[in-house]
Amino acid sequence: MPLEDLECRSFCSQRSTASSSWCLDELLEILNCKEALGHIVMIVFYDVDLSNVRKQKGDFGSAFMETCQGKGEEVKEGWIKALTDVANIEGEIILSSGLTKQI
Secondary structure: OHHHHHHHHEEEEEEHHHOOOOHHHHHHHHHHHHHHHHHHHEEEEEEEOHHHHHHHHHHHHHHHHHOOOOOOOOHHHHHHHHHHHHHHEEEEOOOOOOOOOEE
């Protein structure tokens, strides 16, 4: 089923998200459908600091910069916006210890 046909989507962000252009492209598509079609997006962050996602810093930022190598500026800017936006959506953080907290 195409993403556009789903009304509710979930996205799990973890450290490896930043090292996958496929994951970043999917995140961009999910957020585009949220904005254009009013879809509900549920976010789960696993063992990643939201600030690092929002600002592309730390290990997350280093992996992100490697993924951006060879990509056009438009692609990179789209991913940056998507990561910033997703870090500002209410969701849940799951720490490596198994503890959870809502944001």
